[in-house]
Amino acid sequence: MTDYSIQERSLQPTSARVEHPLIETARMFAGNRAALSGLAMLFIIVVVSLAGPWFYPTDPFEMVWSPFSPPGAKGFLLGTDYLGRDLLAQIIHGGRATLAVGCAAALLSVFIGITFGALSGFYRGWIEETLMRITEFFQVLPTLLFSMVLVALFGASLGMITFAIGIVSWTGVARITRAEFLKIRELEYVTAARSSGASNTNLIFRVILPNSLPPIIVQAALLIGFAILFEAGLSFLGLSDANVMSWGAIMGNNRPYILLHGFTIMYPGLAIFLTVLSISLIGDGLNDALNPKLRNR
Amino acid sequence: MQFLAITLKRCGLGLGLLLAVLVLNFLLMHLAPGDVADTIAQDAGGLDAEVMAQIRKDYGLDLPLWEQMLKYFYNVAQLDLGYSFYYNQPVTTLILEKLPATLLLIISAQVVSILVGVVLGVIAARKPNGIASHFVTILSLVGYAAPVFWTGIMLIILFASMIPLFPIGNMVDVSVERTGFAYMIDVLHHLVLPMLTLASIFIALYSRLARASMLDVLGSDYVRTAQAKGLSEFQVVFKHALRNALLPVVTTAGLVFSGIVSGAVLVETVFSWPGLGTLAVQAIVARDTPTILGILFFSSLVVVVANLLTDMVYRIIDPRIKTAETSEI
Amino acid sequence: MTALLSVKNLTVEFTTRDGIAPVIDDLSFDLAPGETLSLVGESGCGKSMTALAIMGLIPSPPGRVASGSISLAGENLLQASETRMRAVRGNEISMVFQEPMTSLNPVFTVGEQIGETLRRHQGLTRRQAKALSIEMLDAVQIPLPARRINDYPHQLSGGMRQRVMIAIALACRPKVLIADEPTTALDVTVQAQIFDLMRAVGKETEAAIILITHDMGSVAEMAERVVVMYAGRKIEEGYVDDILTRPRHPYTRGLIACVPHLLETVSAERPYLQEIPGMVPPLSDFGFMGCLFAPRCDRVETLCWQEKPKVTQITPSQSAACWNLQDAKVRVDA
Numbered sequence: 001m002t003d004y005s006i007q008e009r010s011l012q013p014t015s016a017r018v019e020h021p022l023i024e025t026a027r028m029f030a031g032n033r034a035a036l037s038g039l040a041m042l043f044i045i046v047v048v049s050l051a052g053p054w055f056y057p058t059d060p061f062e063m064v065w066s067p068f069s070p071p072g073a074k075g076f077l078l079g080t081d082y083l084g085r086d087l088l089a090q091i092i093h094g095g096r097a098t099l100a101v102g103c104a105a106a107l108l109s110v111f112i113g114i115t116f117g118a119l120s121g122f123y124r125g126w127i128e129e130t131l132m133r134i135t136e137f138f139q140v141l142p143t144l145l146f147s148m149v150l151v152a153l154f155g156a157s158l159g160m161i162t163f164a165i166g167i168v169s170w171t172g173v174a175r176i177t178r179a180e181f182l183k184i185r186e187l188e189y190v191t192a193a194r195s196s197g198a199s200n201t202n203l204i205f206r207v208i209l210p211n212s213l214p215p216i217i218v219q220a221a222l223l224i225g226f227a228i229l230f231e232a233g234l235s236f237l238g239l240s241d242a243n244v245m246s247w248g249a250i251m252g253n254n255r256p257y258i259l260l261h262g263f264t265i266m267y268p269g270l271a272i273f274l275t276v277l278s279i280s281l282i283g284d285g286l287n288d289a290l291n292p293k294l295r296n297r
Numbered sequence: 298m299q300f301l302a303i304t305l306k307r308c309g310l311g312l313g314l315l316l317a318v319l320v321l322n323f324l325l326m327h328l329a330p331g332d333v334a335d336t337i338a339q340d341a342g343g344l345d346a347e348v349m350a351q352i353r354k355d356y357g358l359d360l361p362l363w364e365q366m367l368k369y370f371y372n373v374a375q376l377d378l379g380y381s382f383y384y385n386q387p388v389t390t391l392i393l394e395k396l397p398a399t400l401l402l403i404i405s406a407q408v409v410s411i412l413v414g415v416v417l418g419v420i421a422a423r424k425p426n427g428i429a430s431h432f433v434t435i436l437s438l439v440g441y442a443a444p445v446f447w448t449g450i451m452l453i454i455l456f457a458s459m460i461p462l463f464p465i466g467n468m469v470d471v472s473v474e475r476t477g478f479a480y481m482i483d484v485l486h487h488l489v490l491p492m493l494t495l496a497s498i499f500i501a502l503y504s505r506l507a508r509a510s511m512l513d514v515l516g517s518d519y520v521r522t523a524q525a526k527g528l529s530e531f532q533v534v535f536k537h538a539l540r541n542a543l544l545p546v547v548t549t550a551g552l553v554f555s556g557i558v559s560g561a562v563l564v565e566t567v568f569s570w571p572g573l574g575t576l577a578v579q580a581i582v583a584r585d586t587p588t589i590l591g592i593l594f595f596s597s598l599v600v601v602v603a604n605l606l607t608d609m610v611y612r613i614i615d616p617r618i619k620t621a622e623t624s625e626i
Numbered sequence: 627m628t629a630l631l632s633v634k635n636l637t638v639e640f641t642t643r644d645g646i647a648p649v650i651d652d653l654s655f656d657l658a659p660g661e662t663l664s665l666v667g668e669s670g671c672g673k674s675m676t677a678l679a680i681m682g683l684i685p686s687p688p689g690r691v692a693s694g695s696i697s698l699a700g701e702n703l704l705q706a707s708e709t710r711m712r713a714v715r716g717n718e719i720s721m722v723f724q725e726p727m728t729s730l731n732p733v734f735t736v737g738e739q740i741g742e743t744l745r746r747h748q749g750l751t752r753r754q755a756k757a758l759s760i761e762m763l764d765a766v767q768i769p770l771p772a773r774r775i776n777d778y779p780h781q782l783s784g785g786m787r788q789r790v791m792i793a794i795a796l797a798c799r800p801k802v803l804i805a806d807e808p809t810t811a812l813d814v815t816v817q818a819q820i821f822d823l824m825r826a827v828g829k830e831t832e833a834a835i836i837l838i839t840h841d842m843g844s845v846a847e848m849a850e851r852v853v854v855m856y857a858g859r860k861i862e863e864g865y866v867d868d869i870l871t872r873p874r875h876p877y878t879r880g881l882i883a884c885v886p887h888l889l890e891t892v893s894a895e896r897p898y899l900q901e902i903p904g905m906v907p908p909l910s911d912f913g914f915m916g917c918l919f920a921p922r923c924d925r926v927e928t929l930c931w932q933e934k935p936k937v938t939q940i941t942p943s944q945s946a947a948c949w950n951l952q953d954a955k956v957r958v959d960a
Contacts, residue, residue: 133310133313133314136310136314137314137317137318139552139555140314140318140555140597140600140601140604141318141321141555141593141597141600142555142558142559142562142593142596142597142600143555143556143559144558144559144560144562144563145558145559145562145577145592145593145596146593148562148577148578148581148589149325149581149589149590149593150325152581152584152589153325153328153329153330153586154328154329225441225442229444229445232444232446232447233444233445233446233559233563236444236446236563236566237562237563237566237578237581238578238581238582239581248444251444251446251447258450258453258454259453259454259458259465262450262451262454262458265447265450266447266450266451266454269443269444269447269450269451272442272444272447273439273442273443273444273447274442276441276442276443276444277438277439277442280438280441280442281438284438517728518723518725518728518729519728519729519730519731519732521683521723521729522723522729522730522731522791522794523731524681524683524715525681525683525715525716525720525721525723526715526716526720526742526743526746526794527711527712527713527714527715527716527717527743527746527747528712528716528742528746529712532742537731537734540733541731541732541733614733615732615733616732616733616735616778616780617732617778617780
């Protein structure tokens with residue numbers, strides 16, 4: 001340490017090192033090895049699911065060989081299912097539906113959740129009371145059973161399945177959004193915006209919502225994983241669109257044969273596991289990067 | 298007195314929620330394509346229109362909707378959830394027969410996962426960079442990401458098929474007649490795998506939560522005060538810190554009850570556990586609407602009661618008059 | 627005068643991202659029985675860490691006592707076993723913290739939190755501890771102590787809670803009471819009451835008090851002697867009267883000048899409050915081999931940047947570490 005370095009350093013204003021929050025978040029995220037590997041894994045899974053069918057055009061519904069051929073037999077890398085259909089083709093083709101349902105259902109529940117949370121956190125009073133009662137209602141409703149009922153009564157189409165998942169998964173987002181709104185609406189900059197004549201719509205969408213986004217984004221990321229697990233559960237119970245291959249459906253189809261031919265369930269389950277795992281890693285990474293309080297942990 | 302008043306208020310809210318579930322049930326029953334007459338007609342291989350009209354009249358389906366709803370409420374209040382034509386039994390009888398098995402599964406899974414989760418979380422929090430801490434991190438990721446039915450199947454393949462330590466399914470060994478203690482042991486033996494499977498998700502959840510909340514509490518001023526009083530490490534951690542660290546765990550335990558019931562449906566299916574979940578899946582395959590909706594109502598009842606209990610536990614642990622719900626803000 | 631508590635050449639190091647920093651750098655001071663000594667300085671200069679070091683509660687990692695000794699009645703606490711330290715804490719040395727709002731455990735009654743110390747150190751039964759807890763609440767002037775004992779912290783005001791903290795700290799009649807900014811979080815009116823209480827109860831239990839504060843006003847009100855700290859180092863020490871009237875270190879002088887009513891006359895010639903420019907250096911600069919106050923000092927010389935200031939014994943009771951001591955005749959308000 002040179003003699004005068006202390007003088008220069010100590011008198012330097014600390015604000016000189018502040019960077020844009022998005023850049024800081026990106027830097028935090030990029031420094032998180034677990035989150036990056038999650039991102040890489042998810043990228044591969046998405047690419048394989050989207051582009052795979054072109055590279056591996058075997059029809060997942062076509063019976064290509066004898067049922068339950070073990071992995072590797074006759075060039076079928078992962079073997080065949082109970083009808084003799086290529087398991088690898090099923091997994092590659094099934095990714096699309098699984099990911100699509102997962103994302104769409106998550107989007108739906110984030111939309112419902114933000115609407116409920118924002119309105120009840122902003123307006124308080126009877127609006128909050130009513131909306132929170134509805135939220136509570138969906139909290140006590142056994143989610144999977146309710147979705148099963150919906151799908152069973154109204155038909156197992158992809159759209160219905162997506163709706164059945166989205167309609168039961170939004171309470172977490174609503175609670176988080178409401179808590180953020182309750183916290184932020186009391187802050188000075190909101191009061192300042194209010195006193196300078198901002199309309200309620202303006203306050204909700206341009207002032208409070210952007211500032212409450214970080215925990216909502218994290219929750220949204222985790223919801224995709226949740227929805228994928230949920231879809232798999234429904235399919236496993238036989239509540240899947242019979243015309244569409246998905247990872248859950250593969251497991252549901254082969255469910256009666258688990259003891260003798262476990263691989264038919266192990267591989268699609270592994271695909272789901274890795275997908276949800278990578279999403280969780282990304283969610284955790286986002287959480288650390290977006291939450292300044294945890295940065296020094 | 299305040300305790301009693303709040304408990305009563307919560308009970309009222311719980312009843313309201315159950316009433317809402319009933320309204321939902323009723324609406325679903327009427328929105329769903331096909332009614333009782335159709336079901337009977339299907340069973341009988343087709344009936345003529347006159348007989349169908351008579352059946353509808355017998356079941357009150359010709360009454361105005363609101364009258365039908367009131368009648369439905371009245372019936373449910375008398376524990377009459379309708380009749381299952383598939384099982385040829387009243388739905389309530391069916392459900393009460395299966396309910397104990399499900400309760401055994403979800404309560405044991407909840408208790409075990411809270412215990413194991415909290416212990417793991419506390420151990421991990423004591424050494425934030427230690428092995429236990431990393432273990433909890435990995436466990437919580439894996440436990441969350443693995444589909445619960447898949448975990449169950451893998452456990453069956455491992456511990457029932459490859460290393461036959463546990464039975465592959467069912468609740469009792471029907472080949473041997475057992476009574477009393479031997480029966481209980483047999484049930485517990487059958488319970489281990491499904492319970493662990495169901496608990497795996499929630500152990501992951503609670504250990505992570507307990508770790509974070511314990512870390513928080515261990516850094517708090519009152520823990521430093523406890524240390525400055527010269528209390529033993531044990532007292533500091535288990536008396537002063539743990540009780541506070543448990544609060545978020547209790548809150549979450551209440552919130553995840555409906556998730557546990559959902560998980561139980563899948564786990565019961567995997568292990569052929571003779572509970573409400575298995576019944577629900579069979580009823581869905583058989584399109585037995587009264588049974589499905591009856592199960593939906595009963596499991597909501599279980600969740601509401603569990604939430605009430607959780608809320609009371611919370612208020613016992615935390616003297617600040619708050620309910621589990623508002624404490625999150 | 628034999629010292630009750632003697633801190634000698636204490637160095638406490640913290641491991642930070644930028645390396646190892648001495649948060650306490652070669653600190654020495656003595657505390658006589660029954661005396662009130664004040665540690666004063668701005669936030670982040672090592673006062674609280676000194677208190678935690680005496681209590682044996684330095685958070686480790688990242689902290690570590692690197693060298694020195696802390697002796698209580700001749701016993702070196704730094705070499706005492708953890709079991710022995712637990713018998714000392716709360717019993718022979720006890721501590722009142724800055725934040726009464728968060729320093730009490732929210733889930734236990736006030737009575738439980740006082741009584742548990744008594745049960746632990748004095749071997750009292752639950753019933754005896756309760757009776758004594760009521761006495762302690764009475765001693766810290768909490769009305770209706772027999773009823774208040776069943777209250778939870780959230781039912782008490784900040785001032786009440788700090789009284790409870792004092793009751794806990796003094797319950798076992800410790801030899802030393804360390805009060806770490808006990809009034810900073812309280813209203814001004816309550817501050818005075820707490821100080822009165824500490825003086826009275828301290829006198830009654832004959833506890834020596836170490837008062838940690840950043841406010842020279844508190845020092846003037848409470849303490850007999852004062853140790854001024856800056857960036858982990860002791861920079862001046864002496865009797866309060868001497869220090870207030872004849873501060874020799876520029877930093878001490880600055881601290882005094884910050885408090886208007888300490889000066890004998892508030893005259894028209896001093897129209898604005900003075901402040902010390904800049905702030906306490908970051909941890910990474912601690913341990914720098916010059917004077918750490920140099921960047922903020924109006925009397926800085928070349929030597930100040932190069933060598934750690936030598937301690938000058940000004941009178942038998944007053945010493946200061948500065949290369950360019952303030953002239954004793956210069957009044958603070960000049």
